[in-house]
Amino acid sequence: MTNFRDRLNALLLDVEKPARYTGGEFNTPNMNKPVKANFCFCFPDIYEIGMSNLGLQILYDIVNKHPDYRAERCYAPWVDMADVMRKADLPLLSLETATPLRDFDVIGFSVQFELLYTNVLYMLDLAGIPFWSKDRDESFPLVIAGGPCAVNPEPFADFFDAIVIGEGEEADLAILELVAEGKEKHWTKQEVLARAKAIDGVYVPSMFEKGESVKKAVILDFENASYPEHPLVPNINIIHDRATLELYRGCASGCRFCQAGFYYRPIRERSAKRVCELGRAILDSTGFDEISLCSLSTGDYTGLSDLIDEMTPYINEHIVNLSLPSLRLNSFDSKFAQSSRRSSLTFAPEAGTQRLRNVINKNISDKDIENIGEAFRVGYDSVKLYFMIGLPTETDEDLAGIAEICKTLRELYISIRHKKFINISVSCAVFIPKPSTPFQWEPQIDIPEMLRKQSYLRGLLRNIKGVNFSWHGAESSRLEGAFARGDRKLAKVIERAYKSGCRFDSWSEHFKWDLWQKSFEQEGLTMDEYVNGVPVEQDLPWDFINTGVDKSYFVKERENAYKGITTKSCRESCNGCGANKLGRCTIC
Amino acid sequence: MLVLKYEKTGATRFISHIDILHHFSRIMRRANISVEFSNGFNPHMLIYFSPPLALGVGSVAEYVTTEAKNITAEEFISRFNVAAPDGLQASAVFELEKDPKLQGIVVCADYILPFSLDGIELGEHYTITYSKKGEEVTEDVGDKIFGIWEKNGQTFIRVASGNNNLRVDRVANQIAKDFNKELVIPKILKVAQYVKIENELIEVDEYLRGKNKNWDGKR
Numbered sequence: 001m002t003n004f005r006d007r008l009n010a011l012l013l014d015v016e017k018p019a020r021y022t023g024g025e026f027n028t029p030n031m032n033k034p035v036k037a038n039f040c041f042c043f044p045d046i047y048e049i050g051m052s053n054l055g056l057q058i059l060y061d062i063v064n065k066h067p068d069y070r071a072e073r074c075y076a077p078w079v080d081m082a083d084v085m086r087k088a089d090l091p092l093l094s095l096e097t098a099t100p101l102r103d104f105d106v107i108g109f110s111v112q113f114e115l116l117y118t119n120v121l122y123m124l125d126l127a128g129i130p131f132w133s134k135d136r137d138e139s140f141p142l143v144i145a146g147g148p149c150a151v152n153p154e155p156f157a158d159f160f161d162a163i164v165i166g167e168g169e170e171a172d173l174a175i176l177e178l179v180a181e182g183k184e185k186h187w188t189k190q191e192v193l194a195r196a197k198a199i200d201g202v203y204v205p206s207m208f209e210k211g212e213s214v215k216k217a218v219i220l221d222f223e224n225a226s227y228p229e230h231p232l233v234p235n236i237n238i239i240h241d242r243a244t245l246e247l248y249r250g251c252a253s254g255c256r257f258c259q260a261g262f263y264y265r266p267i268r269e270r271s272a273k274r275v276c277e278l279g280r281a282i283l284d285s286t287g288f289d290e291i292s293l294c295s296l297s298t299g300d301y302t303g304l305s306d307l308i309d310e311m312t313p314y315i316n317e318h319i320v321n322l323s324l325p326s327l328r329l330n331s332f333d334s335k336f337a338q339s340s341r342r343s344s345l346t347f348a349p350e351a352g353t354q355r356l357r358n359v360i361n362k363n364i365s366d367k368d369i370e371n372i373g374e375a376f377r378v379g380y381d382s383v384k385l386y387f388m389i390g391l392p393t394e395t396d397e398d399l400a401g402i403a404e405i406c407k408t409l410r411e412l413y414i415s416i417r418h419k420k421f422i423n424i425s426v427s428c429a430v431f432i433p434k435p436s437t438p439f440q441w442e443p444q445i446d447i448p449e450m451l452r453k454q455s456y457l458r459g460l461l462r463n464i465k466g467v468n469f470s471w472h473g474a475e476s477s478r479l480e481g482a483f484a485r486g487d488r489k490l491a492k493v494i495e496r497a498y499k500s501g502c503r504f505d506s507w508s509e510h511f512k513w514d515l516w517q518k519s520f521e522q523e524g525l526t527m528d529e530y531v532n533g534v535p536v537e538q539d540l541p542w543d544f545i546n547t548g549v550d551k552s553y554f555v556k557e558r559e560n561a562y563k564g565i566t567t568k569s570c571r572e573s574c575n576g577c578g579a580n581k582l583g584r585c586t587i588c
Numbered sequence: 589m590l591v592l593k594y595e596k597t598g599a600t601r602f603i604s605h606i607d608i609l610h611h612f613s614r615i616m617r618r619a620n621i622s623v624e625f626s627n628g629f630n631p632h633m634l635i636y637f638s639p640p641l642a643l644g645v646g647s648v649a650e651y652v653t654t655e656a657k658n659i660t661a662e663e664f665i666s667r668f669n670v671a672a673p674d675g676l677q678a679s680a681v682f683e684l685e686k687d688p689k690l691q692g693i694v695v696c697a698d699y700i701l702p703f704s705l706d707g708i709e710l711g712e713h714y715t716i717t718y719s720k721k722g723e724e725v726t727e728d729v730g731d732k733i734f735g736i737w738e739k740n741g742q743t744f745i746r747v748a749s750g751n752n753n754l755r756v757d758r759v760a761n762q763i764a765k766d767f768n769k770e771l772v773i774p775k776i777l778k779v780a781q782y783v784k785i786e787n788e789l790i791e792v793d794e795y796l797r798g799k800n801k802n803w804d805g806k807r
Contacts, residue, residue, distance in 0.1 A: 009772075009774050010772055010774075012602055012644065012774070013643065013644045013757075013773050013774070017604075018602035018643070018644070019599070019602045019603045019604070019607065021602075022599035022602050023599060024598060024599030024600070024673060024674060024675065025673070026614075026618075026672075026673040233611075233614060233673075235599070235602075235603055235607065236603065236604070236607045237607060237610065241610075283617075284618070284620075285618065286614065286618065287613070287614030287615060287616070287617035287618040287671070288614065288617075289613065289614075289617065318617065319625060319631055
């Protein structure tokens with residue numbers, strides 16, 4: 001047998017950051033236990049990004065905790081590593097035991113983002129595994145996928161044997177159970193898949209019949225759901241290099257552009273007591289010096305105040321930094337700001353005027369923005385603001401509103417702090433209509449309009465001192481838009497683009513717009529047909545997925561958007577979206 | 589002050605010096621060893637290393653110095669080893685009055701090279717060529733090579749380390765090229781470091797033991 005570890009080690013000094021490829025992280029579970037089935041989690045981006053993904057850590061932990069199964073990991077090798085691996089004829093290996101991916105029973109891709117689709121093929125290619133489900137015989141592992149993009153899995157459906165829609169904690173184990181049984185009883189892949197179809201949340205594209213629907217998998221007992229108390233400690237500095245505590249799933253805000261806000265319903269909170277216990281256990285077992293709270297809107301978490309009070313003694317004793325990401329403006333409270341040693345605050349007003357914020361249901365008022373003064377009072381000198389351009393009904397007046405917010409903040413800062421050195425960074429994404437939102441039928445603005453809006457805004461912001469403006473690429477936003485609402489025809493485009501040289505599309509230095517355009521063309525398709533507006537009556541590629549939220553609710557929300565009528569937070573009263581059919585909202 | 593002697597083997601050979609720093613800070617936290625912190629806006633642990641190792645090269649003779657509170661040397665090493673990953677395990681601990689500042693006083697180190705000494709002759713002005721930031725550099729390193737010899741069938745080389753440093757991977761590459769040897773850098777292993785006292789080289793373990801008369805140095 002070839003020693004893959006030695007062959008790998010011989011290549012490592014020819015590449016950047018070799019510790020991306022070695023495994024051996026502290027808290028790695030026992031890899032020597034005898035198991036009935038093994039699983040390799042594949043993340044189609046580099047180590048630093050994949051290791052920062054909470055979902056993957058949760059699933060990895062659950063599989064390894066099970067006495068009968070073992071999970072390993074594989075991240076996309078950076079392009080330098082792929083080159084030397086190809087030269088050395090070394091296949092893609094798991095980190096833990098340096099086992100070729102094709103020798104696993106199951107390999108599962110976490111698909112986080114539309115611009116990672118080519119990287120799935122890049123990894124399969126390096127692993128020597130055929131791209132199309134139909135081309136893989138019994139000698140290949142079961143190749144499955146999950147993650148946020150499964151909300152519309154159609155563009156990549158034909159690559160996978162099965163796709164987990166929704167939360168994977170229970171579905172992944174159920175699939176492994178079937179695979180283990182199948183190994184024992186010599187079932188074919190088809191026999192395994194036919195049974196897998198019955199698991200909640202499992203979509204088997206090759207066996208799907210018109211008129212069927214797939215119900216999103218939801219963890220009902222979120223309070224007690226398994227959570228990694230001994231997460232892996234990364235070898236090298238990663239993007240989110242800290243302990244992460246998940247507070248709740250779902251979101252009460254109902255921002256009309258936000259896919260996660262609807263897709264992860266019903267809202268299920270974890271008690272402050274349990275979060276705090278998890279926090280201590282994780283800090284003790286990892287030695288991280290920073291802990292962050294994770295949810296879609298941390299400021300709205302019912303137990304936030306209790307949690308901070310309870311964590312504070314431990315945090316002070318062990319010199320740990322507590323960071324609070326994604327605070328919504330109206331939930332800002334100086335108490336929370338003070339418990340963090342950060343010097344920068346992050347807020348997402350998303351739109352520049354009250355009118356447009358009402359359209360998108362971002363329930364933040366101008367008065368809330370003035371509330372940032374509290375942060376200046378306790379010592380913050382720097383504010384990060386997130387906005388979108390190209391939102392439905394947006395006019396230049398709304399863009400000008402972004403500049404007005406910056407001016408207001410600067411004046412507020414000067415009046416409170418009596419100095420002028422405020423740092424405001426404004427980051428503007430391009431609105432992408434996403435499935436499972438009230439805006440799923442909306443058109444996306446075209447590229448010339450994106451560029452015009454960006455340059456108009458840049459002109460306005462240039463005149464305000466201390467403002468730093470950054471924006472998302474127009475072309476990559478277009479592509480993301482096309483894939484977000486794509487159908488099965490796009491798989492061939494993805495394959496064509498990969499074969500012509502596209503990978504790491506989310507890295508601007510590797511994004512090849514001309515190759516993408518050509519790939520669409522050669523398949524007889526255009527991006528436009530996927531980003532144009534869609535009549536509400538028309539069938540959508542993802543209609544077969546039951547996310548719990550009724551389509552009629554999205555229609556109603558969209559009508560309200562055009563009337564500028566806001567919908568109040570689910571915390572005030574139930575808006576009847578339908579998600580509680582899948583499980584009770586814990587805040588009702 | 590406690591000086592810990594540790595290895596850097598296995599997967600940890602591929603972790604850069606700057607990332608190793610994070611690892612130590614996390615190991616100390618996991619081991620619940622309280623170490624002194626700096627007093628800045630972002631307090632960090634005060635830990636001091638011997639000269640950094642070239643990426644990919646292994647070692648069984650790395651040193652780190654720290655001021656740990658309320659802990660005996662014995663407890664320190666045993667708690668450290670439970671909290672440290674494979675490949676960063678400690679083999680000895682020395683208790684000293686003051687930080688020995690190894691980074692500044694180490695002058696050379698011994699490495700085992702993974703090829704036989706047969707046919708190798710370096711001469712007084714041995715010259716190596718390597719690329720540095722994309723540029724080719726040629727350097728006479730004769731005065732930075734303190735010796736090359738064979739012992740128990742293994743090839744040892746002693747090269748300058750610390751402030752006046754010679755990277756062993758660079759010299760080993762040149763030797764492999766000049767004398768037709770097969771070389772895998774990660775198989776190079778550092779086995780000892782030396783300080784210079786009154787013109788005499790003293791192995792670091794011995795030096796640290798000498799700093800504390802009550803210490804037998806063996807664990």
